[in-house]
Amino acid sequence: MTQETEIIRQVLEGDIETFRFLLARYEKPVIRMIRNITYDTESCEDIAQDVFLTAYKKLASFDPDRSNFSTWLFTIARNKSLNELKKKKPLLMNELPEKNNPHDPSDDMTKKEFFARLDNILQTLPSRQRRAFILAEFEKLSYAEVAQIEGARLGTIKSRINRAKMRLRKALEEFAGDVV
Amino acid sequence: MNPEEIYNTWKEQKSQIEVSKGFSSKVMSQIYQYEREKKKPLIDGHRLIELISTRPLGKVAVVAAGAVIGLVRITFVIYAFLGC
Numbered sequence: 001m002t003q004e005t006e007i008i009r010q011v012l013e014g015d016i017e018t019f020r021f022l023l024a025r026y027e028k029p030v031i032r033m034i035r036n037i038t039y040d041t042e043s044c045e046d047i048a049q050d051v052f053l054t055a056y057k058k059l060a061s062f063d064p065d066r067s068n069f070s071t072w073l074f075t076i077a078r079n080k081s082l083n084e085l086k087k088k089k090p091l092l093m094n095e096l097p098e099k100n101n102p103h104d105p106s107d108d109m110t111k112k113e114f115f116a117r118l119d120n121i122l123q124t125l126p127s128r129q130r131r132a133f134i135l136a137e138f139e140k141l142s143y144a145e146v147a148q149i150e151g152a153r154l155g156t157i158k159s160r161i162n163r164a165k166m167r168l169r170k171a172l173e174e175f176a177g178d179v180v
Numbered sequence: 181m182n183p184e185e186i187y188n189t190w191k192e193q194k195s196q197i198e199v200s201k202g203f204s205s206k207v208m209s210q211i212y213q214y215e216r217e218k219k220k221p222l223i224d225g226h227r228l229i230e231l232i233s234t235r236p237l238g239k240v241a242v243v244a245a246g247a248v249i250g251l252v253r254i255t256f257v258i259y260a261f262l263g264c
Binding site for chain 2: 048
């Protein structure tokens, strides 16, 4: 029996305080994932609170034979993030900030501009590609785990991540070309 | 800094996050509140009496329910009487 399964068993038996261990382990990854999907730094913690409360309420339905706890929890976080995104207006390409004309690619300002450019490209990726990329690259989940969270086939996930990477790298190279 | 390094630094930066100090306490208090509400009885006698006594509609509903029950009872008595 894994440590997590043991913690879950204790919580289900009424030792609510043990849930803190799960919170401590997953608060950062869950908040980070929500922030990266919703791009909402202000309400990502509120959404995360809702995620953990839902996880607590549904804990009895978690089946360790079907998935890891992390995959199960990330699935809840993914669904909550998507619900939050539905409430918001999609970001349009023409809303993206204009590229500046930096001179020295090594200075901090230019680096920030590179990062802003990458952020913008990430935001404009198709949502499925973006989520798969975030889960694999920022959360360091395996492709199989991403496939389980997204409810898609492994090959589909690989393809989404590769396309996202290609788009980001292409944008970065174009921007670097403009700079140099 | 080449594009590859920038890309990796960006990924690294996106992986960092600061969580506000009281986050886990907020979640735990929500959980405890949820548990308290779960333990509350479905029908709270005191709350029901308070609802009835403070609202005119509540009083009307109780009187109407009493009248209906009384009528049903009288009907049963008459039916049983005639049945004999």
